[in-house]
Amino acid sequence: MSGQGIRRLQPGARMSQGAVHGGLVFLAGQVAESAAGAGVTAQTQGILGQVDRLLAEAGTDKTRILSATIYLADIATFSEMNAAWDAWVSKENPPARATVEARLA
Numbered sequence: 770m771s772g773q774g775i776r777r778l779q780p781g782a783r784m785s786q787g788a789v790h791g792g793l794v795f796l797a798g799q800v801a802e803s804a805a806g807a808g809v810t811a812q813t814q815g816i817l818g819q820v821d822r823l824l825a826e827a828g829t830d831k832t833r834i835l836s837a838t839i840y841l842a843d844i845a846t847f848s849e850m851n852a853a854w855d856a857w858v859s860k861e862n863p864p865a866r867a868t869v870e871a872r873l874a
């Protein structure tokens with residue numbers, strides 16, 4: 770019974786970028802690989818673009834996100850991240866959200 774009805778998004782040796790099961794989509798944490806070294810706003814824009822692509826691959830979009838957790842290496846960049854988030858998020862369907870400062874892997 771293991772794995773029945775589960776669809777993996779971009780599976781790799783260690784992890785998948787997402788999984789779809791029972792009408793729900795779970796995404797792995799995304800990092801700003803293509804915008805590494807750029808400012809937080811540009812990094813956030815890049816990450817949100819990745820989220821858009823993964824959601825599209827799963828057959829959905831940002832208007833259906835229920836919850837988001839954002840990890841910042843430095844909470845002092847909160848307003849920079851929010852600038853990109855506010856431009857991206859669905860104004861009619863904003864998800865519940867938590868933002869925390871954490872050392873990033």
